[in-house]
Amino acid sequence: QKEVEQNSGPLSVPEGAIASLNCTYSDRGSQSFFWYRQYSGKSPELIMFIYSNGDKEDGRFTAQLNKASQYVSLLIRDSQPSDSATYLCAVRYGGSQGNLIFGKGTKLSVKP
């Protein structure tokens, strides 16, 4: 059973702080990793994707991948109240034809 695990939260951080969201996955053959943001009642919105070990930065967001530990994280710097949402981690497993396996999401709350 291929699984993607996330802490459901809620994770509460003060405005301006760094929010750290974590995800683990079960299959070492995984190839691609994605972070989606989902506001309540809305569909998932792609924030970041990462394919190689290491860090990938885009504005206030940094995705970190460690394939040896089967761990991927998302850091949000200078968190804003508008970042309050559920963050979904998704993994494309090796050998799959493209479908993603999603975690249940971590709810982030940024307090002004």
Next chain:
Amino acid sequence: GAGVSQTPSNKVTEKGKYVELRCDPISGHTALYWYRQSLGQGPEFLIYFQGTGAADDSGLPNDRFFAVRPEGSVSTLKIQRTERGDSAVYLCASSPGGGREQYFGPGTRLTVT
């Protein structure tokens, strides 16, 4: 450019009825995916099209569910003999190619009464 569009945005139907949900992907995207999402859960994969053909339908829960993409663009998800357990948000996503990043539409909220 225009994103993924889905119609209807909401659908209420009675148990046992047939429904069709439509997805119009981003222009030029060859890969199209259907997922469904229940409250408090992440999206769950249903079916993946590469062009006109279903490349992976392993996520369809049973034979009441069927999807088509006859011209390699618009896709329709069809559910026969709906059950209350089919109630969920049905999400469509498209991608420039299999294995690439996926972009979601707004979803169709299906309620079976």
